[in-house]
Amino acid sequence: MHPQSHSTAKLITGFVLALVFTLIPFAAIWTSAFTVEMTFGLIALSALIQVGVHLHYFLGIDTHTPLENVLAMCFAGVLIILMVGGTLWIMFDLYERMM
Numbered sequence: 001m002h003p004q005s006h007s008t009a010k011l012i013t014g015f016v017l018a019l020v021f022t023l024i025p026f027a028a029i030w031t032s033a034f035t036v037e038m039t040f041g042l043i044a045l046s047a048l049i050q051v052g053v054h055l056h057y058f059l060g061i062d063t064h065t066p067l068e069n070v071l072a073m074c075f076a077g078v079l080i081i082l083m084v085g086g087t088l089w090i091m092f093d094l095y096e097r098m099m
Helices: 008-031 036-058 067-098
Strands: none
Touching: 008 036
């Protein structure tokens, strides 16, 4: 990574975008302007876009990133999916057993 890759303007742009994509779901829930399904979709879309903003502006991972970094990010994603999926599986199984 180059020392100049995290300029102040890039960090401020990333911060503003992250703030906007954080406030969008809060505003959607606060105003109740959308249906529940559309609100959940908006929250999920904002979260995915925010992950991309964080990867690009703060971690410096973009299309020119070396393969090792991309593979490390994919591995981290698989681990997160396994942990969240396993947690939900256990919670729903416990819920069914308690009922």
